[in-house]
Amino acid sequence: MTLLCRVIPCLDVAAGRVVKGVNFQNLRDVGDPVELAQAYFAQGADEITFLDVTATVDERATTYDVVRRTAEQVFIPLTVGGGVRSADDVARLLAVGADKIGVNSAAIARPALIDDIADRFGAQVLVLSLDVMRSAAAPSGFVVTTHGGRTQTTLDALEWAREAIERGAGELLVNSIDADxxxxxxxLELIALMRELSTVPVIASGGAGELDHFAPAISAGADAVLAASVFHSGYLTIGQVKRHMATAGVSVREVSA
Structure with a gap:
């Protein structure tokens, strides 16, 4: 059976509003998360990813109320990340309607967090979010960053992805900070390298700007494509992306005209 490739809009949220910037800088307000999630659900999104991009920086919990209200209106899988520091945080997010949980900075600080979450809830709940930056200092040429892309580590991105999978991560959300x-x-190079090592699904993120950008990401090895700016601005719709990908030979879920 051919697995269908997923198209996932990403809602980067700060202070309860969806924001977007370039290379994670100069964030600007682009709308209400619940309203945008509803619109993308209607357009045929396969999932919604909800990332509280300032939760770790501000050292506060993800906005549970926004997650709850979104889950009440959107009936496709909802991945939530940002400020998740413990298995108890995961339990609370699942209780308010999240289906999968993304971890990043806290898992880098304490890798056993991945084991804790996977052991308690299963690998299918856990998405490792990697904010990756090119660096000649790393053996692979890529390092991971923390705190919403603000802090560069010396941790090789490919080695960290491999360790996280071994610890129980069920999916990799690979975001290129350079392309974001x-x-x-x-x-595409980063996607291909992750695909080569990964035994779990890979979501490509960062850099989508045109219809022709999506199918090559799948060809490079991604199982799903994630984008924000092109959807928030109305430049592209989920349906347009899916139909263009289908024309390029990518298997996607059909959407209404």
């Missing part, structure tokens, strides 16, 4: 918000296309 630039609309110049996904980092």
């Amino acid at each position: 918000g630039t609309k110049t296309g996904f980092d």
Whole structure:
């Protein structure tokens, strides 16, 4: 059976509002998360990813109320990340309607967090979010960053992904910090390297700007494509992306005209 590739809009949220910037900087308000999630659900999104991009920086919990209200209106899988520091945080997010939980900075600080979550809830709940930056200092040429892309580590991105999978991560959300918000296309080299090592699904993120950018990410090895700016601005719709991908030979769920 051919697995259908997923198209996932991403809601980067700060202070209860959806924001977007370039390379994670100069964030601007682009709308209400619940309203945008409803619109993308209606357009045929396969999932919604909800990332509280300032939760770790501000050292506060993810906005549970926004997650709850979104889950009440959107009936597709909802992945929530940002400020998740413990298995108890995961339990609370699942209780208010999240289906999967993304972890990043806290897992880098304490890798056993991945084991804790996977052991308690199963690998299918756990998404490792990697904010990756090119760096000649790393053996693979890529390092991971923390705190919404603000802090560069010395941790090799490929080695960290491999360790996280071994610890129980069920999916990799691979976001290129260098491409984020630039609309110049996904980092196909990074996607291919992650696909080569990964035994779990890979979501490509960062850089989508045109219809022609999505299918190559799948060809490079992604199981799903995630974007924000092109959807928030109304430049592209979920349906347009899916139909273009289908024309390019990618298997996607059908959407209404």
